[in-house]
Amino acid sequence: MVQYEETEESLVAVFSGRLDTVFCQESELQVMERVRAARGRVEFDLAKADYVASALLRLCLQAAKSLGKDRFAVVRVNPFVKKVFKIAGMDSLLAED
Amino acid sequence: MESASDRFNVDEVMQRAIQAAAVFSQLDQEHTDRIVCAAYRAGFNARVQLAKMACEETQLGKWQDKVMKNVLATQLVYEDIKDLRTVGVISEDRERGIVEIAQPLGPILAVTPITNPTSTVMFKILLALKTRNPIIIRPHNKAIRCSNEAARILYEAALSEDAPEDCVQWLGNTTREETHALMSHKKLALILATGGTGLVKSAYSSGTPAIGVGAGNVPVYIERSADIPFAVEQILVSKTFDNGTVCASEQAAVTERIVADQVEAEFRRQGAYFLNKEEIQKVTEVAFDREQGVMSMAVVGQLATHIAHLAGIEVPPETLLLMAPQKKVGRDYPLSSEILAPILAYYVVEDFPEAVNLCIDLNYHGGIGHTASIFSNNEKAIRDFAITMNAGRILVNTPSSQGAVGAIYNTLDASLTLGCGSGGKNITTDNVSARHLLNIQRIARRRVNAELAQFDKSLYLDEGVDAAMLETLYYRNR
Numbered sequence: 392m393v394q395y396e397e398t399e400e401s402l403v404a405v406f407s408g409r410l411d412t413v414f415c416q417e418s419e420l421q422v423m424e425r426v427r428a429a430r431g432r433v434e435f436d437l438a439k440a441d442y443v444a445s446a447l448l449r450l451c452l453q454a455a456k457s458l459g460k461d462r463f464a465v466v467r468v469n470p471f472v473k474k475v476f477k478i479a480g481m482d483s484l485l486a487e488d
Numbered sequence: 489m490e491s492a493s494d495r496f497n498v499d500e501v502m503q504r505a506i507q508a509a510a511v512f513s514q515l516d517q518e519h520t521d522r523i524v525c526a527a528y529r530a531g532f533n534a535r536v537q538l539a540k541m542a543c544e545e546t547q548l549g550k551w552q553d554k555v556m557k558n559v560l561a562t563q564l565v566y567e568d569i570k571d572l573r574t575v576g577v578i579s580e581d582r583e584r585g586i587v588e589i590a591q592p593l594g595p596i597l598a599v600t601p602i603t604n605p606t607s608t609v610m611f612k613i614l615l616a617l618k619t620r621n622p623i624i625i626r627p628h629n630k631a632i633r634c635s636n637e638a639a640r641i642l643y644e645a646a647l648s649e650d651a652p653e654d655c656v657q658w659l660g661n662t663t664r665e666e667t668h669a670l671m672s673h674k675k676l677a678l679i680l681a682t683g684g685t686g687l688v689k690s691a692y693s694s695g696t697p698a699i700g701v702g703a704g705n706v707p708v709y710i711e712r713s714a715d716i717p718f719a720v721e722q723i724l725v726s727k728t729f730d731n732g733t734v735c736a737s738e739q740a741a742v743t744e745r746i747v748a749d750q751v752e753a754e755f756r757r758q759g760a761y762f763l764n765k766e767e768i769q770k771v772t773e774v775a776f777d778r779e780q781g782v783m784s785m786a787v788v789g790q791l792a793t794h795i796a797h798l799a800g801i802e803v804p805p806e807t808l809l810l811m812a813p814q815k816k817v818g819r820d821y822p823l824s825s826e827i828l829a830p831i832l833a834y835y836v837v838e839d840f841p842e843a844v845n846l847c848i849d850l851n852y853h854g855g856i857g858h859t860a861s862i863f864s865n866n867e868k869a870i871r872d873f874a875i876t877m878n879a880g881r882i883l884v885n886t887p888s889s890q891g892a893v894g895a896i897y898n899t900l901d902a903s904l905t906l907g908c909g910s911g912g913k914n915i916t917t918d919n920v921s922a923r924h925l926l927n928i929q930r931i932a933r934r935r936v937n938a939e940l941a942q943f944d945k946s947l948y949l950d951e952g953v954d955a956a957m958l959e960t961l962y963y964r965n966r
Contacts, residue, residue: 392794408838411650412650412653442514443511443514444511444652444653445507445508445511445652445653445654446653448510448511449507451862471703474510474513475510475511475513475514476510477510478506478509478510478513479506479507479509479510479722480503480506480675481510
């Protein structure tokens with residue numbers, strides 16, 4: 392599931408649980424609507440993510456493309472999820488620790 | 489479902505594969521095995537349809553035998569791999585303090601042949617799924633439809649068990665340049681190359697790790713102690729299987745003069761036709777491309793009667809195999825080379841040493857590292873024969889086509905990619921299986937070498953201490 396924490400300067404989408412294809416299909420529209428409407432920086436918080444499907448990776452790429460890399464980052468990844476981003480060659484989307 | 493062949497861009501294909509690899513890395517053993525099971529079942533269920541498609545598209549072989557190849561590639565391969573641990577911790581040795589962990593390699597490019605198109609595709613996909621490696625199928629240009637259909641069937645089944653998207657991709661007609669670009673792509677982890685020598689050489693020189701195969705020129709030695717009717721029957725079972733398209737099929741039979749009459753009578757009785765000198769010449773013209781120095785595609789996978797017709801010779805309609813008596817091996821004897829068709833070179837020698845010498849010549853004439861076969865009931869003869877052969881597989885009292893691929897007539901790993909070792913410029917002589925597609929990492933716990941720990945290491949600095957002296961001191965009071 393995804394919850395949102397929004398301020399004037401930022402939007403944090405907090406994802407939790409199994410981010411599989413079904414979840415992504417159901418959430419994609421809503422997530423991207425919030426992303427496009429955000430005024431400041433956008434972060435996807437994956438601290439509580441158990442599993443990341445290809446669709447979630449695509450969603451991250453979509454968000455980064457929509458906002459530009461300066462306004463988007465994936466944050467608080469656990470080592471297993473970090474490994475996924477690393478293998479996928481998408482570690483540039485991860486915020487620096 | 490759209491396939492990669494509709495939009496082939498090397499970087500895009502590889503990016504999809506890399507993403508699939510990333511997602512794959514998260515799967516546990518249970519999920520992985522569910523995916524493999526679903527894929528195997530789908531492939532097995534489509535075995536007849538795919539066999540017919542392969543036969544129709546390639547015009548090679550017999551669909552009934554291609555069904556058996558598909559059975560090997562699905563059911564028998566699955567039997568071999570289903571219980572393998574390929575995810576996470578796969579072994580623990582508490583005494584040695586070593587824990588082994590299986591990691592996937594990454595994206596694999598699978599080059600598949602015209603002779604066994606659908607079976608090789610399914611075989612490689614099952615291995616890749618079992619080891620959590622995304623796979624890209626690059627089919628032979630004359631077997632695109634059937635190969636890609638096999639890939640699609642297994643992919644859809646894998647997806648039904650929530651396999652990563654793009655864990656299987658397949659290509660259409662690829663140019664040499666596109667194949668090279670794929671092979672040398674920096675994100676590719678491995679090439680599994682089943683095909684001709686040129687292609688395998690390309691794979692090995694691409695800069696990407698590769699597992700290739702070699703050509704076979706399999707000698708079968710019918711040793712004097714063999715059960716001759718049985719031996720001949722098994723050779724025919726093998727040599728006529730899929731009209732001789734298996735690279736491990738016998739290419740030359742060698743027998744001893746003392747049993748030659750019986751061998752020949754048995755071959756004739758069971759449907760072989762012995763060519764005379766003139767007929768050998770005519771068959772050579774159609775079966776061998778002298779310019780290229782290789783077999784002619786016109787005869788590959790064709791019936792013996794059809795080949796005879798092409799050569800303009802009359803044979804009985806029930807003829808299953810054309811026997812070509814030869815004197816020597818080499819370029820002046822084209823039928824001593826590999827010809828994937830129901831044509832068998834035939835040699836008669838005096839004794840065991842002469843037989844083995846001839847088999848060595850055949851083995852080295854285009855078949856180094858592949859397979860050798862012997863029919864014998866003499867254990868010493870079998871061992872001595874095996875030791876002299878440069879072959880990854882030495883089959884005993886077994887049809888070579890079905891024997892080399894494992895699981896049917898022996899306990900070799902079920903495989904459609906048969907390594908030929910250094911002789912064949914391959915990295916292994918194994919029947920390639922799932923274990924070849926893993927990176928094994930090892931956790932090494934502290935287990936201090938006791939002898940070294942209590943040894944006075946300053947003695948190593950004393951040039952006067954030689955090995956004999958050292959050993960006496962090192963193992964003292966052990």
